Amino acid sequence: MIDWLLALPWPERIAVLVSASMLAGVLGGWIGWFRNRMGLGMLLGVLLGPVGWLLLLLLRPAYVPCPECNAAAHPKWARCPVCKCDLQRALKRSAGSAQRAARADWR
Ligand SMILES: [Zn+2]
Numbered sequence: 001m002i003d004w005l006l007a008l009p010w011p012e013r014i015a016v017l018v019s020a021s022m023l024a025g026v027l028g029g030w031i032g033w034f035r036n037r038m039g040l041g042m043l044l045g046v047l048l049g050p051v052g053w054l055l056l057l058l059l060r061p062a063y064v065p066c067p068e069c070n071a072a073a074h075p076k077w078a079r080c081p082v083c084k085c086d087l088q089r090a091l092k093r094s095a096g097s098a099q100r101a102a103r104a105d106w107r
Pocket residue numbers: 066067068069070071080081082083084085
């Protein structure tokens with residue numbers, strides 16, 4: 001693998017390394033998406049490659065608390081894994097409640 005890379009001329013060698021780095025970033029973003037850390041996953045994938053993927057898997061996922069039961073849940077999930085409530089609806093409702101509370105406080 002290394003011999004094959006070193007046999008290439010410089011511009012192609014750089015192109016192969018940049019392509020591999022971008023592919024690692026895309027894979028890192030894909031892994032990060034499941035843990036709600038897509039941007040960090042892409043960054044770690046580009047900078048560290050497979051080591052970044054492992055780091056990403058070791059990091060705590062950036063989940064949001066379920067408004068109904070406070071269990072950790074991905075903001076894109078349809079249902080809470082614990083209480084099975086409609087998570088999208090509950091998240092929207094809680095944002096609206098927060099806005100109403102802020103308005104009441106402002107008056
Ligand atoms: Zn819940």
